[in-house]
Amino acid sequence: MEQQLNYFIQYLEQVRKSSRNTVLSYRRDLEKFLAFLDAQEISDFASVNETTLNAYILMMEQKQFATSTISRNIAALKSFFDYLEHYESFRSNPAARLKAPKIEKKAPEVLTVAEVTKLLEQPAGRNNKELRDKAMLELMYATGIRVSELVSLTVNDINVQAGYIRCSEHGRERIIPIGSVARVSLRxxxxxxxxxxxxxxxxxxLFPNCSGQPMSRQGFWKILKQYAAKAGIASDITPHTLRHSFAAHLLENGADLRSVQEMLGHSDISTTQIYLKMNTGRIRDIYSNTHPRA
Structure with missing residues (x-):
C-alpha cells in the first residue's frame, strides 16, 4: 500500500502539477489513513469500503479534529481513490459518495490602514536585513500575493521601472501592478x-535569507510576527493577514470585484466576495449620508 501511495504522490507532482503544500498535506493525511487501516488489519486498498471510510471520519470527529482538517482529509481520500479507480483499474470507488462537512466561512482578519502603516514603518532600513524586510512587507501589501509566491520570486519576475510583478502558480500567470511606495523600497x-x-x-x-539561501514561508512568518509585536498589533497576524488587508482596503476604496479577483489569483469570484461582506457597514453609512430619502 505504501508503494501505491508513493505512485499517487508522483501523480500529484508530475501530472496534476499540484502545489507543494497540497502534496505534503495529502501525503501526511494519507499516511495517517494507512496507520488506521493497519490498526483495522486491512492490508490492501481493494478491501476498503464506505463503512471503512465512514469509520475513519467518525474517529476524527470523536478526536475533535477541526472541521477544516476533516474536510482536507476527505479531499485527500477522494483524490486518492479517484486515482486508484482510473489508473489502477479499481472496480469501485468507496470515496465517491463522501461529502466534506460544511465549513462556516468566517470574515478574514484584516488590519486597519493605521495598523498597516505602523507595521510597514517598523523596518527602518538601518541595515541590509531591514532593507530586505521593508521591501518584502511593502511588496506584499502592495500586491496581495501569497507568502509562497513572495518567497519564490526571482529578479526576473519584477519590473520596478514599469511597476509590476509576475506571479505563476498552478500553470496560471498573472501580472500585478506595484505602487510607488513599494517601488522605492524595492529599488x-x-x-x-x-x-x-x-x-x-x-x-x-529576489529575497534571500540571512544565509543567502531561499527564504522559507516559516522564515517570513517569523519576520512578520517580530515587526507586528514592535508595532503593538495585538491580533494574531499571519502573512495572509496582509493579503486580506490588501483586498479589503482596495474594495473599501472603490476597486471593482473582478479586478481584485484577478490580482489575488482567485479562480472563483465567490472566494473574493467574502471581502464585500466586510464593507456592509460602510455601504450603509454611505447610503444614509447620500440618499435623499434615507
Whole structure:
C-alpha cells in the first residue's frame, strides 16, 4: 500500500502539477489513513469500503479534529481513490459518495490602514536585513500575493521601472501592478542590500535569507510576527493577514470585484466576495449620508 501511495504522490507532482503544500498535506493525511487501516488489519486498498471510510471520519470527529482538517482529509481520500479507480483499474470507488462537512466561512482578519502603516514603518532600513524586510512587507501589501509566491520570486519576475510583478502558480500567470511606495523600497533594497546578502552572485533569488539561501514561508512568518509585536498589533497576524488587508482596503476604496479577483489569483469570484461582506457597514453609512430619502 505504501508503494501505491508513493505512485499517487508522483501523480500529484508530475501530472496534476499540484502545489507543494497540497502534496505534503495529502501525503501526511494519507499516511495517517494507512496507520488506521493497519490498526483495522486491512492490508490492501481493494478491501476498503464506505463503512471503512465512514469509520475513519467518525474517529476524527470523536478526536475533535477541526472541521477544516476533516474536510482536507476527505479531499485527500477522494483524490486518492479517484486515482486508484482510473489508473489502477479499481472496480469501485468507496470515496465517491463522501461529502466534506460544511465549513462556516468566517470574515478574514484584516488590519486597519493605521495598523498597516505602523507595521510597514517598523523596518527602518538601518541595515541590509531591514532593507530586505521593508521591501518584502511593502511588496506584499502592495500586491496581495501569497507568502509562497513572495518567497519564490526571482529578479526576473519584477519590473520596478514599469511597476509590476509576475506571479505563476498552478500553470496560471498573472501580472500585478506595484505602487510607488513599494517601488522605492524595492529599488533601495536591490541597489544597497541584495548584492551583499546573496551566497551566490549568479543567484536569481529576489529575497534571500540571512544565509543567502531561499527564504522559507516559516522564515517570513517569523519576520512578520517580530515587526507586528514592535508595532503593538495585538491580533494574531499571519502573512495572509496582509493579503486580506490588501483586498479589503482596495474594495473599501472603490476597486471593482473582478479586478481584485484577478490580482489575488482567485479562480472563483465567490472566494473574493467574502471581502464585500466586510464593507456592509460602510455601504450603509454611505447610503444614509447620500440618499435623499434615507
Amino acid at each position: 533601495q533594497y536591490l541597489k544597497q542590500a541584495r548584492p551583499s546578502m546573496l551566497a551566490d552572485d549568479n543567484s536569481s533569488i
